Amino acid sequence: MNCCLNLLDLENNKNIITTQNKTHQKIVIFQRIKAKKLSIMQTTKQNSTIASAVVGVPTNDISTFYKNLHSKFNQTRQRTLSLCQDLQPEDFVVQPMADVSPTKWHLAHTTWFFETFLLVPYLKNYKVFQEEYNYLFNSYYETVGKRVLRTDRGNLTRPTTEEIYEYRKYVDNSLSLFFEELIKNNEKNNFDSETEAEIKKRLFIGLNHEEQHQELLVTDIKYVLGNNPLFPAVKMPIEDFTIFKSKKEVENIEDKKEDFIKIKEGIYQIGFQSEDKEEFYFDNEKGVHRIFVEEFEISKNLVTNREYLEFIEAGGYQNFNFWLAEGWDFVNKNKLKAPLYWFEANENWFYYDFNQKENGLQKLDLDAPLCHVSFYEAEAYSQFRNMRLPTEHEWEIANEFFEWGKRWEWTRSAYQPYPNFEKDEGALGEYNGKFMINQLVLRGSSEATAPNHSRYSYRNFFHADKRWQYTGIRLVK
Numbered sequence: 182m183n184c185c186l187n188l189l190d191l192e193n194n195k196n197i198i199t200t201q202n203k204t205h206q207k208i209v210i211f212q213r214i215k216a217k218k219l220s221i222m223q224t225t226k227q228n229s230t231i232a233s234a235v236v237g238v239p240t241n242d243i244s245t246f247y248k249n250l251h252s253k254f255n256q257t258r259q260r261t262l263s264l265c266q267d268l269q270p271e272d273f274v275v276q277p278m279a280d281v282s283p284t285k286w287h288l289a290h291t292t293w294f295f296e297t298f299l300l301v302p303y304l305k306n307y308k309v310f311q312e313e314y315n316y317l318f319n320s321y322y323e324t325v326g327k328r329v330l331r332t333d334r335g336n337l338t339r340p341t342t343e344e345i346y347e348y349r350k351y352v353d354n355s356l357s358l359f360f361e362e363l364i365k366n367n368e369k370n371n372f373d374s375e376t377e378a379e380i381k382k383r384l385f386i387g388l389n390h391e392e393q394h395q396e397l398l399v400t401d402i403k404y405v406l407g408n409n410p411l412f413p414a415v416k417m418p419i420e421d422f423t424i425f426k427s428k429k430e431v432e433n434i435e436d437k438k439e440d441f442i443k444i445k446e447g448i449y450q451i452g453f454q455s456e457d458k459e460e461f462y463f464d465n466e467k468g469v470h471r472i473f474v475e476e477f478e479i480s481k482n483l484v485t486n487r488e489y490l491e492f493i494e495a496g497g498y499q500n501f502n503f504w505l506a507e508g509w510d511f512v513n514k515n516k517l518k519a520p521l522y523w524f525e526a527n528e529n530w531f532y533y534d535f536n537q538k539e540n541g542l543q544k545l546d547l548d549a550p551l552c553h554v555s556f557y558e559a560e561a562y563s564q565f566r567n568m569r570l571p572t573e574h575e576w577e578i579a580n581e582f583f584e585w586g587k588r589w590e591w592t593r594s595a596y597q598p599y600p601n602f603e604k605d606e607g608a609l610g611e612y613n614g615k616f617m618i619n620q621l622v623l624r625g626s627s628e629a630t631a632p633n634h635s636r637y638s639y640r641n642f643f644h645a646d647k648r649w650q651y652t653g654i655r656l657v658k
């Protein structure tokens with residue numbers, strides 16, 4: 182997410198050839214990315230904002246730009262509500278574990294975000310809907326003040342869900358007024374250019390923040406319902422997720438069914454780079470830099486339920502040899518023997534999911550990509566197969582050669598700042614940087630991710646024990 186002028190002027194030299202191996206055909210890809218300008222680091226260092234390159238919009242198109250953004254804003258806010266269309270009033274309130282936030286909290290918090298970071302500072306004569314909401318719906322922004330403990334979000338029976346829907350309407354209407362102000366500003370010049378750039382940046386962050394919470398809303402309510410012994414069948418309109426097709430076919434090969442793609446050793450560029458000034462990205466993706474990787478082979482496919490079941494049936498959860506020490510403690514302490522939402526009955530495996538015809542519990546689809554595993558389980562499975570998880574760099578380098586978008590893919594990379602990472606000033610500087618400790622990077626996106634939300638450089642992150650996101654496994658050898 183950045184206003185940066187990310188004109189890296191790169192030239193990608195990619196040569197693709199194939200070779201024969203004695204046992205089976207191998208695909209060898211030589212990918213050499215050459216930076217024409219050695220001033221990359223200096224260029225990216227100037228990119229100190231989080232939001233994407235909205236500054237570059239020509240002034241005469243500014244009305245159209247804001248009209249389009251307003252329309253996108255309305256669609257995004259509406260999509261959040263559509264995710265709740267099949268929920269019952271009681272579903273909106275509970276918080277069965279600390280990681281899960283109640284649905285109504287998501288609805289309010291995303292609204293609070295727009296109110297706090299846009300309307301309060303920039304809309305003239307704006308009156309906050311309810312002063313106390315700052316305490317109730319601030320998530321983690323120390324700059325903004327004290328807040329309800331995360332673990333207590335499910336104790337808030339008031340405000341009611343209905344009142345939160347009113348809050349959303351109030352803020353949406355105020356934002357419509359604000360968009361009108363921004364369009365008028367083109368003629369009246371109410372905001373100076375620096376202020377307007379900051380407003381644009383915050384609008385983009387607000388939209389992407391709402392999209393992130395759409396996914397959290399889905400995963401959180403799945404945890405609520407998937408742990409209910411009634412396993413209610415619920416419709417969740419998330420079919421609009423994006424599949425990122427492989428962009429590059431490996432040429433001149435006879436066997437296109439080869440499961441692993443070989444990437445040659447070399448120096449590669451990592452980090453968000455685009456000549457599209459309007460493309461959005463987060464601060465944790467910026468800072469293009471070069472890294473060296475050894476040759477590796479990455480699977481074209483995600484691990485399936487059928488493959489993971491082999492691990493279970495081979496006693497994978499009972500064999501310490503596959504597990505990291507922390508992972509072994511984790512599975513034993515929690516008596517785990519399968520991924521989250523898997524249930525065994527009469528020697529058959531069942532799985533809880535949305536959009537089922539009758540009961541939310543269905544027979545396990547063996548061909549579906551595995552979902553809802555922790556990093557510990559992903560790592561143990563890779564050991565079982567005598568392989569490993571990719572690093573986040575390997576994933577990014579290879580992503581154009583495989584399809585992705587169904588599962589967030591665990592990597593073996595710690596969530597660290599890229600070289601030249603800079604926190605934004607003020608409260609929004611708390612968005613990503615302060616979480617760069619004790620977490621692992623996940624790449625890709627999932628069936629629960631809002632459409633077109635992710636990209637090849639997107640860095641998601643979770644602690645190693647988390648299983649309630651749509652997480653899966655891709656192997657490297």
Ligand SMILES: [Fe+2]
Pocket residue numbers: 290320390394
């Ligand atoms: Fe948030």
